Amino acid sequence: MRKLILAIILLAIGAIVLSACGGGGGAAGPGDVARGKALYNKSTLGKKSTEGCVTCHKYDESEGKAEKAPYTKGTGTRAATRVPGMSAEEYLKESLFKPDAYVVENYNKGDMYQKWSEDLSPQEIADLIAYLLSEK
Numbered sequence: 410m411r412k413l414i415l416a417i418i419l420l421a422i423g424a425i426v427l428s429a430c431g432g433g434g435g436a437a438g439p440g441d442v443a444r445g446k447a448l449y450n451k452s453t454l455g456k457k458s459t460e461g462c463v464t465c466h467k468y469d470e471s472e473g474k475a476e477k478a479p480y481t482k483g484t485g486t487r488a489a490t491r492v493p494g495m496s497a498e499e500y501l502k503e504s505l506f507k508p509d510a511y512v513v514e515n516y517n518k519g520d521m522y523q524k525w526s527e528d529l530s531p532q533e534i535a536d537l538i539a540y541l542l543s544e545k
């Protein structure tokens with residue numbers, strides 16, 4: 410019985426450690442919508458000053474056609490239904506870490522910048538995801 414309890418405690422600790430890392434390495438606090446929005450709207454982003462999200466992603470039709478990337482508006486809602494069995498949060502994480510795992514219709518593999526997971530900190534990624542989740 411003791412062993413069982415110990416095993417459950419160890420599993421719980423493991424789960425906490427894993428979720429804190431979020432796959433990005435290093436610990437990140439909870440995502441912040443306002444910080445994420447500010448990051449998303451910067452013209453350059455990350456360690457290498459790569460062109461930021463909004464250089465490709467327009468907010469909605471009022472800014473013109475979605476030629477380079479899907480509109481930002483509605484991303485949180487679409488994220489929940491893109492891949493069966495994947496939550497909106499999981500999908501958004503995958504979109505940043507492995508953009509080619511699921512490629513949105515009418516776009517091509519490699520269109521989205523592939524190295525955000527290297528250029529951004531785990532906290533920045535958490536903030537961006539929090540912001541996109543709020544864009545229903």
Ligand code: HEC
Binds near residue numbers: 478501
């Ligand atoms: C070089 C252009 C480009 C940049 C810069 C870019 N994206 Fe994208 N993004 C795309 C394209 C093209 C797609 C659609 C193809 C795909 O699914 O990979 C996409 C898809 C996405 C999706 C999935 C959208 C959906 O409707 O399913 C998310 C989320 C996303 N990008 C977030 C971001 C964030 C956050 C940033 C900034 C850190 C960013 N993108 C920067 C081009 C870009």
